[in-house]
Amino acid sequence: MAHMNTRLLALIPLAVGINLAMGQFVAVMQLPLFLDTVGTILVAALAGPWAAVTTGVLSQVVFTVVSGNIVWIWFLPVHLLIAVYSGFAARHRVFRSLPRTLGAGLVLGAAAATMAWPIAYLVFGGVTSGGVTIVTTLWSGAGIPLKWAVYLASLSADVTDKIVSFLLVRIVLHSLPIRMASRFPLAARALGRT
Amino acid sequence: MIIGYQPGTGPLHRAHPLTTLTIAGTVAALAFVLPGPVGPAVLVLAVVLTAVFEKVPRILRVALIIAAPFWVFAALLHGVIAQDPTRAVTLSARITAMIVVFLVVLASVHPARLVDALVARRIPFELAYLLSATLQAVPRLRARAREIIAAQRCRGLRVRGPFARRIGVVIPLALPLILGALAEVDERAIALEARGAASPSRRTPLNPPVDSTVDRLTRWSLGVALVVALAIRVLA
Amino acid sequence: MSVEFTAVTFRYPGSADPALSNVSIALGERGSITVLTGALGAGCSTLLLVAAGLAPHVTGGDLQGAVRTLGENGTTKDGRASLAGRVGTLLATPWTQLSGMSFTVWEEIAFGPANLGWTRDRIDGAVDRALATFDIARLAERDPQTLSGGELQLVMFAAVAAMEPVLLLLDEPVQELDPRRSDQVYAEVLPTLAEQAGIVIATTNVDRAVDVADRVLVLDNGRILADGDPAPILGGSTMVAGGRSTTAARIARDAGFSEPYPLTVDALIQRVVS
Numbered sequence: 001m002a003h004m005n006t007r008l009l010a011l012i013p014l015a016v017g018i019n020l021a022m023g024q025f026v027a028v029m030q031l032p033l034f035l036d037t038v039g040t041i042l043v044a045a046l047a048g049p050w051a052a053v054t055t056g057v058l059s060q061v062v063f064t065v066v067s068g069n070i071v072w073i074w075f076l077p078v079h080l081l082i083a084v085y086s087g088f089a090a091r092h093r094v095f096r097s098l099p100r101t102l103g104a105g106l107v108l109g110a111a112a113a114t115m116a117w118p119i120a121y122l123v124f125g126g127v128t129s130g131g132v133t134i135v136t137t138l139w140s141g142a143g144i145p146l147k148w149a150v151y152l153a154s155l156s157a158d159v160t161d162k163i164v165s166f167l168l169v170r171i172v173l174h175s176l177p178i179r180m181a182s183r184f185p186l187a188a189r190a191l192g193r194t
Numbered sequence: 195m196i197i198g199y200q201p202g203t204g205p206l207h208r209a210h211p212l213t214t215l216t217i218a219g220t221v222a223a224l225a226f227v228l229p230g231p232v233g234p235a236v237l238v239l240a241v242v243l244t245a246v247f248e249k250v251p252r253i254l255r256v257a258l259i260i261a262a263p264f265w266v267f268a269a270l271l272h273g274v275i276a277q278d279p280t281r282a283v284t285l286s287a288r289i290t291a292m293i294v295v296f297l298v299v300l301a302s303v304h305p306a307r308l309v310d311a312l313v314a315r316r317i318p319f320e321l322a323y324l325l326s327a328t329l330q331a332v333p334r335l336r337a338r339a340r341e342i343i344a345a346q347r348c349r350g351l352r353v354r355g356p357f358a359r360r361i362g363v364v365i366p367l368a369l370p371l372i373l374g375a376l377a378e379v380d381e382r383a384i385a386l387e388a389r390g391a392a393s394p395s396r397r398t399p400l401n402p403p404v405d406s407t408v409d410r411l412t413r414w415s416l417g418v419a420l421v422v423a424l425a426i427r428v429l430a
Numbered sequence: 431m432s433v434e435f436t437a438v439t440f441r442y443p444g445s446a447d448p449a450l451s452n453v454s455i456a457l458g459e460r461g462s463i464t465v466l467t468g469a470l471g472a473g474c475s476t477l478l479l480v481a482a483g484l485a486p487h488v489t490g491g492d493l494q495g496a497v498r499t500l501g502e503n504g505t506t507k508d509g510r511a512s513l514a515g516r517v518g519t520l521l522a523t524p525w526t527q528l529s530g531m532s533f534t535v536w537e538e539i540a541f542g543p544a545n546l547g548w549t550r551d552r553i554d555g556a557v558d559r560a561l562a563t564f565d566i567a568r569l570a571e572r573d574p575q576t577l578s579g580g581e582l583q584l585v586m587f588a589a590v591a592a593m594e595p596v597l598l599l600l601d602e603p604v605q606e607l608d609p610r611r612s613d614q615v616y617a618e619v620l621p622t623l624a625e626q627a628g629i630v631i632a633t634t635n636v637d638r639a640v641d642v643a644d645r646v647l648v649l650d651n652g653r654i655l656a657d658g659d660p661a662p663i664l665g666g667s668t669m670v671a672g673g674r675s676t677t678a679a680r681i682a683r684d685a686g687f688s689e690p691y692p693l694t695v696d697a698l699i700q701r702v703v704s
Contacts, residue, residue: 017335395547
């Protein structure tokens, strides 16, 4: 890691905090979402892929530490994928229009589910606690082979989650006051303005 | 539920943080390498005894809360539906061993000591800073999220309704949290820079933990034990 | 002089109006205490950030003209490296200045010196001196996140002073303090620090600052409106009428005294007596 500038040093812990705080809104609204990568996607749009990767790794580590649940660290590769993908998606101006944003979220949801699947299935035999496992159990009980039940469960959860996450980041980028937005030149590009 | 550091004077509290981390890493790896169900089960027994011996038995209750859902789902998915109770026990024991040993580490390694150990090991200042600043930022932003929810409740936040409407409600909750955080970035960056965070000098570790011969020997022997276990597993 | 501005104009990013326009000034000599004042948004805080080399480096924006701080150019990497620790900057809000790397007040104050790579012995000495200067030794073991606003402001001030800078740039250093503590800062702490450093204080409230100021600079809309001895400048009727002077001066004006109005309560009483 090269000498990181202090604005990134200030931004990244706050972005991780956003990732870990969004769960409270989701819980209060009883939504079947995580929104725990919104901060990472936002950093990707504001500061590029490398800052997003740092945010992603740190989020997964700190989430594991504060939840006390070591299981989450196994999903680090998924968060890394999300960070890299969002970085390049932002570079390709996916926040320019609503359909592009939703499409980018859809593709990421499918990719993230595909990556989470071998981890959930091979490492944990489909048992990863929480809502996704309930869905897995339901599919599995309905006669679908376990490995496909695990995949279907992550797919439905991840696709909705990433579409809503991308949408939320687009709204944030559009709401940035000019003085703040001009501090993040990459955001203008993510929105397709430059 | 208490997750995190608990003051104490046990051997793991006194050990170099990297030694404690190595022990945890070895246990987590062994949970997968040792043949089930006996291997992982013995490991669970060992880490539970460690927690008691280290005088952090309170973590066992937390471990139970975290692990119990795994046991239930493992029993359902593998024991009942797939008719393979041995695999259910193996999976449960593996995950339980990892959960307990991780909580033991969290209870016995103070984050400041770990950061100082890492700084003394010459890891880049940025990494040490990010790790510790993030650990402090998370509770702050979570508290702010709770304040926002409370404020919106006063204005009659409606938590029911169709899916799309509930997503629409998340936006006015999330925006103040996110924009507020972004507004802090410049001021925090200025403050960091004013305190020499970008100074080219190498940061002085404030209280570097002692790395004794026992620590180093422990780490080496754990590494060897892991390689041997792995070799036996692959060859067998 | 510690800070020399030559025809300096500075704009924040995304804003058309300059925060500083065509400012030429020299200030911050060791042992001196200069007070910068003006309405909110007049450019006092910006002047400090530019002098410290933090604007435009961290804030972004556009700088014209020349700035020399302790003989260095703060817009270059080498210049900033040489300034690290020699210029101490205290910002107005204490909360966002917490390092995030400290679990005790002692560690918070040691954060700057440790970043400068000082030896552990030198850090110990500097932190203990700062704790003593600010009379906050009893806070040393507290978690900084649990401090009150006033305590936190003193701790952050001590944390900046512990780096033993030769130039101290202070933005509203007593805003969060109770009257007793702000008196203490002006009467005891600042004169002590001025033995080793040049001090520049930016504040909208000059009531206490006039007690220690050798010189006052009044800014308006990014321009220098007045510069010189506090008594004639702040005692003039335009400053008093513009709300840029002290409470005592305002009272004296309302009571029909003649210019220059007395700036402190003591001076006001003397006027009344004579």
